[in-house]
Amino acid sequence: MKDFGVILCKQIYEQFVIKVAQKPASLPYWRRMYSTLDENKIWEKWKIKGNSVEADDHDFRLRHNKIFTNVILHQLDRGVGRECDVCGLEAEDLVHMYVKCAELCEFFKMLKCCLTEKLGLVWNNRDSWEIFVLFGVWKESRVKNIELYRFLLSHARWAIKSRRNIAHFENKLIPVWSIFKSMVQTQIKYRMICGNVSIKKLFTKDSSLFSYQQGGEIVWHW
Numbered sequence: 001m002k003d004f005g006v007i008l009c010k011q012i013y014e015q016f017v018i019k020v021a022q023k024p025a026s027l028p029y030w031r032r033m034y035s036t037l038d039e040n041k042i043w044e045k046w047k048i049k050g051n052s053v054e055a056d057d058h059d060f061r062l063r064h065n066k067i068f069t070n071v072i073l074h075q076l077d078r079g080v081g082r083e084c085d086v087c088g089l090e091a092e093d094l095v096h097m098y099v100k101c102a103e104l105c106e107f108f109k110m111l112k113c114c115l116t117e118k119l120g121l122v123w124n125n126r127d128s129w130e131i132f133v134l135f136g137v138w139k140e141s142r143v144k145n146i147e148l149y150r151f152l153l154s155h156a157r158w159a160i161k162s163r164r165n166i167a168h169f170e171n172k173l174i175p176v177w178s179i180f181k182s183m184v185q186t187q188i189k190y191r192m193i194c195g196n197v198s199i200k201k202l203f204t205k206d207s208s209l210f211s212y213q214q215g216g217e218i219v220w221h222w
């Protein structure tokens with residue numbers, strides 16, 4: 001047995017990962033939904049620099065399949081319908097809520113256009129848009145500003161959920177694009193005013209989505 005004094009901290013962590021840490025319970029679900037997805041990628045670099053706490057928390061719950069969709073709510077309370085509150089056409093499971101809902105088509109067109117034009121995203125038609133929206137792509141060379149792109153996708157998911165919540169709780173239908181734009185503008189403005197130099201650089205590098213004027217004004221180029 002090794003003398004405790006010569007055991008490295010790294011070795012303790014390695015043993016901890018092998019013997020104690022468990023794989024997320026959501027992995028079989030994602031494997032079932034997307035056979036081409038390498039589920040380990042879901043957790044690779046998922047932490048986004050400068051992200052909003054709310055968007056981060058939302059992403060964490062989404063990856064863990066811990067979102068209360070109408071399909072799940074219906075199992076708990078038969079009084080809640082299984083149908084999507086936004087389109088009313090299909091049952092609202094996780095994949096429907098975030099990617100399959102017919103009412104997301106327009107938003108996805110605008111989002112793809114924005115990422116391509118403003119951040120230089122190179123889109124390959126063999127890529128899965130659903131996997132892209134849910135988890136992002138992982139080839140950093142395919143987009144000019146990887147951090148801003150991750151930030152935007154995270155807020156896109158949060159905007160989709162927020163629009164759904166407004167439909168569910170207030171019975172109102174609001175375009176996702178307007179919620180998304182408002183969220184992004186508020187969060188980036190906050191970072192430009194209060195953020196440190198590295199955060200400001202991070203969000204302005206190689207992107208034509210907005211420009212930051214010397215007087216502190218932000219001009220948006222949606």
Ligand SMILES: [Zn+2]
Pocket residue numbers: 084085086087088089090096100101102103
């Ligand atoms: Zn729907």
